[in-house]
Amino acid sequence: MIQPAKRPDLKAARARRAATKIGDWVLHPDLGVLRNESGEVRLNAKSLHVLLVLLDAGDKGVSRDSLLDQVWGESYPTDSVISRAMADLRAAFGEKAGEQKYIRTLPKYGYQFVAEHRDFDAEESQPVTMAAPSHARRYRHHYLLGAVVLAAIVLLPQIVKNPPPAETSLIVLTGQRPLTSAPGLEHQPRIVPGSEWVVYAVMRRDRSDWDLFRVSLADGLSQPVAVTPDVHEHGPAISPYGDELAYVRLSDSGCEVVTQSIALGVPEPLAQCTQKFATLVDWSPTENWIAYTIAQQTEVDKLRRLYLVDRFSGKMQRLTNNVSPTGTDFYPRFSPSGRQVAFLRGEPQPDHRTTLWIVNVDNGEEKQLTDLPAQLGGMTWTDEARLLYSFSDAGHMRTRWLDVNSGESRPIESVELVHPEYSRDEKLLVATALRSDRDLVLLSADGELGTVAQSTSDDHHGTLSPDEAWLAFISQRSGSDELWIAATGDDTARRLTRFDGATVRYPDWHPDGQRILVTVQTGAGEKLYTVDIVSGAAALVPTTFADLTTPRWLPDGDSWITGCRNADGWGICLGNAEDVTRIAERYYRPRPYIDGSVTVVDSDGTLFSLSLSDGSVDELWDGLPGNGRYGWVVDENQLFFLAGGETGNTGRLHRRDLESGETEVLHSGPMPLADSNISIGAQTGTVLFTRFEDSSDDLLMFEGVELD
Template identity: 30%
Template sequence: MLKSHANLLEPRPSDRLRIGDRVVDIPLREIAPLDGGEPVRVTLKSLGVLLVLVAHAGRPVSREALLEWVWPDTLPTDDVITQAITQLRKALGDDRERPRYIETLAKQGYRLIASIEWQVAPDAPPADAPAAAATAELSAPRARRRWVVPASAAAGVVLSLFAAGYLLELRPKASTDDLAVPSSGAPTTAQRLEFQRIASMPAAEERPSLSPDGALVVYTRSGKQGASATLMLQTSTATPPRALTEAVPGQYDLMPAWSPDGREIAFVRSGPDRCQVMVIPAAGGSAREIGDCIGGESHPLAWYPDGRALVGARRTGDGTRTGAEKALYRMALDVGRWERIPYARSPADEDLSPVVSPDGRWIAFQRNVSLADLWRIPVGGGTPQRLTDLRTNIYGLAWTPDSRGLLFTRYRDGKVVLSTLDLDSGRIVDHPGGESSFMFPSVSAGDGTVAFEVENMRSIARRLAIDDGEAALGRSEVVFESTGSNILPSVAPDGRQVLFVSDRTGDMRLWWQDASRPDTLRSFADFIPMPRHPVMWHPESQRALAIGRAPGGTAGVYEIEPARGRMTRLAVPDRDPVHVAYHPDPNRLLVVADRGGGRLGVTLYDRSARPWRALAQVSDVAVAVVDPRHRRIVLARTATPELLGADLDLRHVRAVDRVINQRRNRMLVSTSDGVRVMDARGCALYWRRVAVDAADKDAQQSGRCLGSEGWWLEGVTYAAAAGAVYVSVIQDMQTDIGVAPIPSVGGGPASIVRPVASR
């Protein structure tokens, strides 16, 4: 039986395999003659049967073993093997009576009798090599050079495919226990976190805060259809909760934070006209108002250790309220007014989620969003010190009880994991939760417990017909159905091809399909996309730009030729690019990337030079798209809701427009009649054009409402021929409360991420 060979599991040498006079392209599931004849595509299960036979080349493999490995956890009929073998023989040009590839053995099964060679490509050139030299053929139909790997050395390579259940990528999934995984700048160690759900009602349960002794937890629970939100209190075990505040329609009690002495809970109360900071006795009773929220919007709260003051930071920005900058603030409870903490920062920095160390010496916080890191300042203010060099999305942080470490949650290849940082050594350890994401940790000083949100979310891609108006979202069509999430659909200008990101295989991948040929659906192996923005297509629809990385590598910009299954890493000089766009001049490219300290900016590059030459730069920019009709570039600010315009040389920058909600300024789409944006003016999905200049007062009234709901969007693209907008929206989101012992901070084998000096 095949299980006796489980100890042979290893990463396979290549995506391409020669069997006899045929070449098997594993990611494409294609078998082609060596002489360049037409390839034949086989089914996923047929490929699985072939790879098991390859793993045991020259030896019999029983039908029972094939069923066990290729059809695990199912009850198929015996005919499925016959059908798979028949399809393989047809693709290989084999004859059952006079076999050259697959031999049938009476009462024993099947045996692969053809010779085998793994075709291993050379290592890819470095990122700063010329683009032409950096071309890597991922899932390409032909190979020009061959490096032969003996079949015996790869005998067990494919067995892990079925144990892990991933046939398309054909890479074994490593255990999350003591798994070495890279971060931006340095590797970290991963140790799986065992946790318990203590609140798991269908309603959203969010933002837990533990009492100092760890015995109780308070959190927010949303009412039916999101009409209100109340604070719930329960023990830190799976027991029924009780309501701490009253459910009032239109009133949202959010962001609870337990006081250091355990007697009170601070929280934010957000209503239609006002956002207030409140305090309520932990034992229950009437809440009292302390003051207004920073900038009039809800945000997290944290206590100073003496219990006399709160620390906070403004979370978001919009186009109607003029309020505080995105900095750190302190509110003394007996004063009730937020005061800016004196410390150095750039106007483009977004400082979030501050927490004061239990010893009262430091304030740790998150700086910036797309390329976020952890920083700290002395509790009274001063010069910020950068603690990490991760450049990723971060979702909440908390101090360890001894003030020597931090717990935080961060994005990692499709999930949000709990991580620990030892401040003395700089060691970071990730603690993934399997299929769940962990967010917004809270630590108890008394019993060494951490509580957090446990999130399981599914997003789907939808096509909205603009002519349906306000009913467009309700009538929208789901595209790319699967049990996983399908996000960031990007429609080519030809209206047929779509690139999108999905975790349908259990890991995050970039997928492509020609809608006129459903059987063309395939993913790009060995490429991990960064799912921040939709892929940007070239006007000719033959290629596109994506940002991602190879496993174990750093992020880069790749040019894709989807129909050919080909990807080329471009020689972009920037580290950590987050957005990229074509320019009308084929020798130019627009790249948004880190400009220091996680601050974003856009550069117009001349890519005909080696190395690429920067022609112009604009700081504090998150997205840049070309408007071919008006011969301009439209830019989205990082920290304000402003939209800027510049000429095609990225000069003469000026403000031209602004959106209602700051995050919507990044949902820019280039169309034949100008740049459009999915604003939120008067309804959740307001599709309108971007003003040509500040004098164009009609632009904000030029759009159509496509839905009164749907605030949670992940990318927007436009299919002109169909008169439709493609978006991805959150379909199902379950947020529960989980608890676990605080993971060891600084203990065990962990790689070191040295603190980085302030920039």
């Protein structure tokens, strides 16, 4: 049960303050950014709220207790959140360690904003607006202040900003709080007009049944709406007045669309549906129409189209004109006026592609909005001209905002979401957060397994720093695969990169522990970047190769080894600050080994050692599972590798002595196999790898969401 909590009002704090001139910076509270002539720094919601409270206090100090009360309410676990927010703000303003030009610490009391500030005159020259790359911030994590001095000489001279997105800037969802946390899978939320309740479908973990529930936004209490044994009840739609719902009932006797009073709970049959293609239904704002999918037999084929059924007369009217015998039109969503219906059109071949369309209810005119090789996870109208939709990308769900008239598209920064539902009146967004996530786990020398950097998002590709004090990993916490860093044993993590629209992979620490080499995959191929762990500055590795991937630093710290591809195919390359040179053909996934050599694998899964001095190759083992695609790493003569288990996504972590050939299983459990990463902590005798964690798909609520 979600207990009611005091809700700090960031929206009101933003509204009280116009753009503010602070030194050479301009704060834009409505956008949550600081701007100057050098660029733009995006503040997270809590840091922005703290700054607004300090500014509102004028020349007076604000106590820590007051900050906790105004910014966090009852939602903070410890007052260390204030210290973190202050470190973020000082880093955003570019303060060096010990400086207090902007924020003064008042010992044993709190903080005071001391920099001169005034309302920003709109007629003044505006600072340059940039795409808010996180590595443009002079960011210093509070754990590292005073301990690390940023070097003036960077290994690669070409410091670059993130690739400019093809669309406008990100929309960042804030005000997030869990709405449900039941052990089942909660999907298909629908906000009841007035926003007092959310109706949703729950699928049992064994997928044996669907039921409908409603949850109160005030206290988080859930109540059953339609729970019938051996009957699937799902795909709810709410009437415009919020007193009735329509949904699909599937049972051994057939498929039907029913309506039901939310108060009385007695279903009334409205129309027959096609069981195999029954999905969500939707209720028009004019109340008379309900839209759903029907498989209609024609003279040639069975066509799966959207139909409208009159709520009062039962009269049917075809809405869409799908002509593909294998395609299906489904997931209808009426626009606020009821004049348009957004829907999904799916094709099973060649790649289960789903596209987003709209159809004019009056004349049947259809318009395709997306053409992505992806599966879509639902959509919601934010106003008459704009949609929010989710789609799959590289195995993860992304969310975008789309103008149906201009085609303008913007990415949404959030956790992985499907089935979004938006209430414009209440500025409320409810969606299903995908919680079948990957977490990083550490296997100790004595066999104890512990989770590190745990979150409700995908955390994977973890690697330990040379001193094993820090953990770098790839995470979906911001909505896309980015590089994050955390102190070992501390769940507090910091995001280092912001390659919006790209995928970050394969992090590897420099021997000095101050830089990380990563692969960044975009539509233009795979490139390498070095990322400074203090500032987040990213440096592109210059190369003529089409792709560089799975890099590893060599022990000298002056060069690295990497997979590379050009017109001749894949091979192994040796790189440094000046050049990237191909040294071997047909091998993949290099790893540093011993005595000036590296380990590589061929397409058959045979493991070799490759000499960097003369290019000679020696076979080490011909049995690497998954043809080398599964995670593996060599530590001296010890090979650690993943192999499949007996069922499903179960895997096994093995250790093999390359000299004796002896192999033992270290751990067995649910884990991703392909494209996984294993890291060895030689000092502590630990093994870091990725594991699937048992969890459920729950509903998340985002408050104060402006999507106009």
